[in-house]
Structures are given as C-alpha cells and as structure tokens.
Amino acid sequence: MRSRILLVPDGLAGDRVDAAAARMLGLSRSYVGDLIADGGVRLDGARAAKSDRVKGGAMLEVDLPDEDPGVRVVPRIVEGMRIVHDDRDIVVVDKPVGVTAHPSLGWEGPSVVEHLAAAGFRISTSGAPERQGIVQRLDVGTSGLMVVAKSEVAYTVLKQAFRDRTVDKTYHALVQGHPDPFTGTIEAPIARHPGHDWKMAVVAGGRASVTHYEMLEAFRGTTLLTIHLETGRTHQIRVHMAAIHHPCVGDPLYGSDPALAARLGLERQWLHAVRLGFVHPTSGEYVEFESPYPDDLQRAIDIVSAD
Numbered sequence: 429m430r431s432r433i434l435l436v437p438d439g440l441a442g443d444r445v446d447a448a449a450a451r452m453l454g455l456s457r458s459y460v461g462d463l464i465a466d467g468g469v470r471l472d473g474a475r476a477a478k479s480d481r482v483k484g485g486a487m488l489e490v491d492l493p494d495e496d497p498g499v500r501v502v503p504r505i506v507e508g509m510r511i512v513h514d515d516r517d518i519v520v521v522d523k524p525v526g527v528t529a530h531p532s533l534g535w536e537g538p539s540v541v542e543h544l545a546a547a548g549f550r551i552s553t554s555g556a557p558e559r560q561g562i563v564q565r566l567d568v569g570t571s572g573l574m575v576v577a578k579s580e581v582a583y584t585v586l587k588q589a590f591r592d593r594t595v596d597k598t599y600h601a602l603v604q605g606h607p608d609p610f611t612g613t614i615e616a617p618i619a620r621h622p623g624h625d626w627k628m629a630v631v632a633g634g635r636a637s638v639t640h641y642e643m644l645e646a647f648r649g650t651t652l653l654t655i656h657l658e659t660g661r662t663h664q665i666r667v668h669m670a671a672i673h674h675p676c677v678g679d680p681l682y683g684s685d686p687a688l689a690a691r692l693g694l695e696r697q698w699l700h701a702v703r704l705g706f707v708h709p710t711s712g713e714y715v716e717f718e719s720p721y722p723d724d725l726q727r728a729i730d731i732v733s734a735d
Contacts, residue, residue: 438484439568441626442681451537484626506543517582530559552583572701585709596705599655602698603674610643614668647732692728
C-alpha cells in the first residue's frame with residue numbers, strides 16, 4: 429500500500445471528494461468511491477466521506493495498492509480531447525471537462541500539455557517547464573477551446589495578444605434567473621476571497637476585470653448567455669455572474685442551486701468556451717474556431733428548453 433498526497437487546485441474547489449480525487453488521480457469515480465468507503469481517503473487529516481466538499485489548497489491523502497492498474501502514467505492521451513486546428517506554429521484544442529491546461533503541484537489528472545506530448549506534438553519550450561507553450565488556461569470544470577503555441581515566435585506573439593486583449597474569447601453560460609438588463613457589462617475587480625482563499629471574489633483593490641454578456645435565449649428560471657471577456661482572471665465569469673446574483677448553473681462554489689443542477693444532470697458548471705478568434709501569429713490573418721456543446725451541456729439545454 430502506498431499513500432498519495434494531493435493538493436486540491438482552485439479549479440476543483442467546491443467539488444465532492446470522490447469527484448476531485450478521481451480527476452486528480454486519473455481514476456474512475458466509482459473506484460475512488462470504494463477507496464473512500466474503505467477509509468482510504470483523508471481530507472485535511474480526517475477520514476473523508478464521498479459527499480464532503482473540497483477547498484482549494486486542501487490536502488487529500490489517498491491510500492492506493494502498490495500495483496494499481498487504474499493509475500495512468502503521463503504523458504497520456506486524454507479521452508475526448510479534439511484537435512481543432514494544427515499548423516507549424518499553433519495547435520487549437522477542444523478541451524473536455526476534468527482536464528487542466530498543464531500539470532501542477534498535487535494534480536495527477538490529465539492535462540492538455542500531457543495529451544499533446546503523448547500525441548507527438550512538439551510545442552514551444554517557452555514558459556515554465558510544466559506549462560511550455562501554454563498562452564491561456566481554462567478551469568478544470570470548464571470545457572472548450574484553447575490555443576497552444578508550437579513555435580517560439582507564436583508563443584511570444586500570442587502572449588502579447590492576450591495581454592493586449594486582442595483575442596476574441598467567447599463563452600456560452602447557462603445562468604440562474606434572468607439578468608436585468610439582458611445585455612450588459614460587468615466591471616468589478618477580482619481578487620482572492622478575503623474569507624475563503626480557495627475562492628475568488630469581487631474585492632476592492634483587486635485586479636481590473638471586465639465581462640460583457642448578452643442574452644441568447646431565456647428559459648423558465650434560467651438564461652443562456654453569450655459572454656465576451658476583456659480580461660482573463662481566475663474564475664472571472666463565475667465570479668462576475670454570481671456578483672449580479674445569476675450564478676452559472678451547476679456551480680455551487682459561487683451560489684448556484686444544487687437541486688437545479690441535479691435535475692439537469694450536471695456535475696459541473698454550465699460554462700463552455702465556444703469560440704476563439706485571433707490574428708495568426710505568423711501569417712497575420714484573422715482565424716476563428718468554434719466548439720459545439722459537449723453532451724452533458726447539450727442535455728441540460730434540451731431539458732430547460734422543454735420546460
């Protein structure tokens with residue numbers, strides 16, 4: 429028997445222990461559930477229950493058999509990862525939920541970087557060793573489009589484009605209630621939550637953050653929004669929508685209704701990076717890519733549409 433000690437990343441804050449440990453270890457949720465039932469998982473030193481919720485920075489200790497066929501070796505191919513575009517300088521991926529942009533301390537689940545390595549892609553060596561080529565990130569619980577730099581020129585140009593806010597980052601979000609007005613801009617600074625360091629919040633003196641939203645369709649009790657980001661702060665959309673009292677459906681960390689998420693069959697926030705547009709770093713041409721809704725998000729839309 430061996431013990432794995434994991435530090436929960438901010439992107440999994442609010443998840444159940446079984447779901448968080450499964451994603452971090454690359455194991456099935458049912459397998460982790462069995463470990464929890466046997467007392468093999470501890471949260472901050474105390475025996476965990478499957479329904480316990482984790483915080484960012486919390487410590488999970490997981491007892492695993494010495495020979496565990498379920499533990500995946502990285503680099504690894506990530507099921508559901510789709511290559512949308514590939515050329516000499518960039519690769520655009522459609523990231524599934526439960527995948528990080530790059531490996532980090534305590535995270536043993538899949539990442540975009542590891543998938544590209546396993547698939548034979550040679551990416552830029554710029555950036556920290558564990559995040560080479562990464563010019564943008566999406567939360568673990570958010571799916572959709574990401575661009576990764578393959579050449580050093582592409583890395584430099586794209587990083588500057590994100591800093592200059594010239595990249596079109598478009599998301600769709602299903603939120604609770606009906607924002608008033610249906611179209612608007614949220615300008616509110618974001619920083620660590622003063623009372624909960626695993627969360628972000630609107631905080632005076634935080635980093636300037638700007639979110640534009642527009643209604644796509646209103647349903648009974650929910651609204652589907654198109655969201656454009658000027659800035660790219662951690663959890664920005666989730667924090668800003670919660671700040672105007674319309675949290676993303678399926679996001680209990682920021683105040684959504686768990687009963688609604690359960691009715692829609694959601695185990696994560698309804699938030700998807702649906703479109704990504706930018707000037708190509710070497711050709712100078714504007715390129716744009718789109719991503720369809722994943723199955724779980726589409727099922728939720730089908731249900732609210734039928735209400």
